[in-house]
Amino acid sequence: MEKIIKVQNVSFAYSREEGSEPVKAIDGISFEIEAGSFTAIIGKNGSGKSTLAKNLNGLLLPTEGDILVADYNTKDDAHIWDVRQTAGMVFQNPDNQLVSAIVEDDVAFGPENLGVDPQEIRQRVDQALEAVNMGQFKNKAPHLLSGGQKQRIAIAGVVAMKPRCIIFDEPTAMLDPKGRKEIMAIIDELHREGITVVLITHFMEEAVRADRVMIMHEGKILLDGTPAEVFSQGALIKSVNLDVPPIVELADELRAVGISVPDEIITEEEMVAYVCQYE
Amino acid sequence: MSIRVEHLTHIYDKGLPTEQIALEDINFAVEDGELLGVIGHTGSGKSTLLQHLNGLLKPDAGRVIVGDVDITALGVSMVEIRKRIGLVFQYPEYQLFEETVAKDVAFGPKNLGLSDSEIEERVREAIELVGLDYEEIRERSPFELSGGQKRRVAIAGVVAMRPEVLILDEPTAGLDPKAHHDVLDMVQEVHRRTGNIIILVSHNMADIARVSDKIIVIDSGHLVTTGTPREVFSQKELLRGVGLDLPPITEFTETLREKGMELPSTILDTREAALAIAKALREKRTKG
Numbered sequence: 001m002e003k004i005i006k007v008q009n010v011s012f013a014y015s016r017e018e019g020s021e022p023v024k025a026i027d028g029i030s031f032e033i034e035a036g037s038f039t040a041i042i043g044k045n046g047s048g049k050s051t052l053a054k055n056l057n058g059l060l061l062p063t064e065g066d067i068l069v070a071d072y073n074t075k076d077d078a079h080i081w082d083v084r085q086t087a088g089m090v091f092q093n094p095d096n097q098l099v100s101a102i103v104e105d106d107v108a109f110g111p112e113n114l115g116v117d118p119q120e121i122r123q124r125v126d127q128a129l130e131a132v133n134m135g136q137f138k139n140k141a142p143h144l145l146s147g148g149q150k151q152r153i154a155i156a157g158v159v160a161m162k163p164r165c166i167i168f169d170e171p172t173a174m175l176d177p178k179g180r181k182e183i184m185a186i187i188d189e190l191h192r193e194g195i196t197v198v199l200i201t202h203f204m205e206e207a208v209r210a211d212r213v214m215i216m217h218e219g220k221i222l223l224d225g226t227p228a229e230v231f232s233q234g235a236l237i238k239s240v241n242l243d244v245p246p247i248v249e250l251a252d253e254l255r256a257v258g259i260s261v262p263d264e265i266i267t268e269e270e271m272v273a274y275v276c277q278y279e
Numbered sequence: 280m281s282i283r284v285e286h287l288t289h290i291y292d293k294g295l296p297t298e299q300i301a302l303e304d305i306n307f308a309v310e311d312g313e314l315l316g317v318i319g320h321t322g323s324g325k326s327t328l329l330q331h332l333n334g335l336l337k338p339d340a341g342r343v344i345v346g347d348v349d350i351t352a353l354g355v356s357m358v359e360i361r362k363r364i365g366l367v368f369q370y371p372e373y374q375l376f377e378e379t380v381a382k383d384v385a386f387g388p389k390n391l392g393l394s395d396s397e398i399e400e401r402v403r404e405a406i407e408l409v410g411l412d413y414e415e416i417r418e419r420s421p422f423e424l425s426g427g428q429k430r431r432v433a434i435a436g437v438v439a440m441r442p443e444v445l446i447l448d449e450p451t452a453g454l455d456p457k458a459h460h461d462v463l464d465m466v467q468e469v470h471r472r473t474g475n476i477i478i479l480v481s482h483n484m485a486d487i488a489r490v491s492d493k494i495i496v497i498d499s500g501h502l503v504t505t506g507t508p509r510e511v512f513s514q515k516e517l518l519r520g521v522g523l524d525l526p527p528i529t530e531f532t533e534t535l536r537e538k539g540m541e542l543p544s545t546i547l548d549t550r551e552a553a554l555a556i557a558k559a560l561r562e563k564r565t566k567g
Contacts, residue, residue, distance in 0.1 A: 044455040045426055173453050176321045176482050202455045241457035246527040253553030259560060268531055276538060278560050
C-alpha cells in the first residue's frame with residue numbers, strides 16, 4: 001500500500017515569548033498514513049493535535065525530523081505547492097476560510113491560484129459544489145448560509161483543488177447537531193470516493209467511523225490502532241481527560257454489573273447485535 | 280423570585296416585505312431556584328427569546344415579568360434589568376479585553392458605580408464561584424489562559440453582577456471533553472450555591488437531560504412542549520419532527536425497545552441503562 005504521508009521522528013517546538021524556553025507541542029513522533037485510509041486523531045486541547053495537522057501540509061514545518069507528503073518533503077520550498085495540492089486542509093471556523101462574496105467564486109479561489117485553465121475551473125467548481133450538496137447555492141452570498149452550509153462551501157473549496165488527501169481540523173466543533181451530521185456525511189462520502197481522510201476531532205462518536213484512531217497526549221502518540229483496539233482502553237483514555245464513545249461507556253457499566261461485553265463492541269449497531277443474540 | 284413569560288410575540292422587520300414572525304404567543308414560567316433547559320435547532324427562535332428575558336429586545340405583544348417587575352413595560356430602567364438578569368452569550372471569551380483577569384471581571388460591577396472594596400469582594404467571589412483560584416489568576420492576562428479557563432473568566436464577569444437570574448447560551452460549545460465537563464459541573468455548582476434561577480441553552484441533549492429541572496422546546500417561534508426531562512424526551516416523534524435528537528443513551532435504549540427488548544421507556548442515564556439491560560438479559564436467559 002502506498003504511504004501518502006510519512007511522519008519521521010517529528011518534533012515541533014515554539015516559544016511563547018521572545019527568549020523564553022521553547023515548548024514542545026509535538027515530541028518525536030513517527031507514523032505513516034496509507035493512501036485511501038480514514039484516520040481520526042483525538043486529543044484534548046493542547047495535546048498537539050492541531051499543531052500536527054498544520055505540519056501535515058506544510059503550514060508549519062517540523063523543528064526536528066521530516067514529513068513527506070506524496071514523497072515531497074514539506075521543508076522543500078520548491079515543492080510546497082505540490083504538498084498543499086496533495087493534502088488540502090479544512091479548519092474549525094468556516095468564517096475564517098471563506099474569501100468571496102459569492103459561493104462559486106469562493107470555491108474557484110483555490111484552483112485559480114493553482115493556475116488551472118478557466119474552463120476546467122468551471123467544471124471543477126460545479127463538481128465540488130455537487131459533491132457537498134450545495135449546487136443550488138452557487139450564486140448565493142456565503143454570509144447568508146448556516147454554519148454547516150458554510151463549512152460545506154469551505155470543503156468544496158478544498159475539493160476543487162483535487163487533493164488526494166484532506167486534513168480536517170475539528171471541522172464540526174462550532175456547528176450545531178444538524179451541521180455536524182451534514183459534515184460527517186460529506187466526509188464519509190469523500191472517503192468512499194477514494195480521498196485519504198485525516199480527521200482531527202474530540203467527538204468520539206465521529207472517531208468510531210474511522211478505520212484507524214490515534215490518541216495524542218502531551219505531544220506524543222498514546223494509542224494507535226483500530227477504533228475497537230483503541231476504545232477498549234477506556235481507563236487509559238479517561239486518565240488523559242478524554243471521553244470514550246457512549247456505547248463504550250455503556251459496555252463498561254454493563255461489565256460492572258456482570259454482563260461480560262466483548263471489548264470490540266464500540267458502535268450502536270454492534271451493541272444492538274450483541275444484546276439481541278445474548279442468551 | 281420567578282419569571283413569567285406571557286403571550287410573548289416578536290416580529291422582525293414589522294411592516295416591511297421581509298417581515299417575519301420570530302416568536303408567537305410564547306407562555307411559560309420558571310419558578311424560584313429552577314434550572315430551565317432550552318432546546319431547539321438553530322434558527323428556532325431560542326436566541327430571540329433569551330434577548331427578551333434581559334431586555335435587549337422588546338416584544339411586539341405580551342409580557343415578561345421577573346419577580347414583581349414587568350421588564351417589558353415602558354420606562355423600566357435597563358440598568359435595573361441587567362442587574363437582575365445576567366446573560367452569557369455564546370463564545371463569551373471573545374469579549375474578554377482587559378489586561379488582567381481581575382480587571383476584566385470587575386468591568387460590570389464598576390459600571391454599577393459600586394465602591395472599590397465592594398467591587399473587589401464581588402470579583403473574588405465570582406472568580407471562586409466559577410472554580411478558579413482568585414490569588415493565582417487575578418493578575419494574569421486573560422489571553423494566556425486555556426479555552427476552558429477563558430470561558431470561566433467570561434462567565435465570572437456576568438456572575439460578578441450578582442444577577443438573580445443567570446442565562447447561559449451554549450456555555451460548553453467548542454470545548455474539549457474535559458473543559459466541557461468542568462464548565463457543566465461549574466454551572467451546576469453556581470446553581471447549587473446561589474440557589475438562583477439558571478436558564479441553560481444547549482444543543483447537547485445528554486447535558487440538558489442531566490441538569491435541567493424543566494425543559495422548554497422551541498421550534499419556528501413556538502413553544503412546542505415543556506416538562507421534566509423524562510416528560511420531554513419521551514416524545515421522540517415530536518422531537519424528531521422539530522429536528523432534535525434524544526440523548527444518545529436514550530436513543531439507544533429506545534432502539535432496543537423497538538427490537539422487542541423489555542426495558543422501561545425514556546432511560547436518560549448510562550448507569551440506569553446498564554442496570555435495565557442487565558436485568559432484561561438475565562430474564563431472557565432464565566426464560567430461554
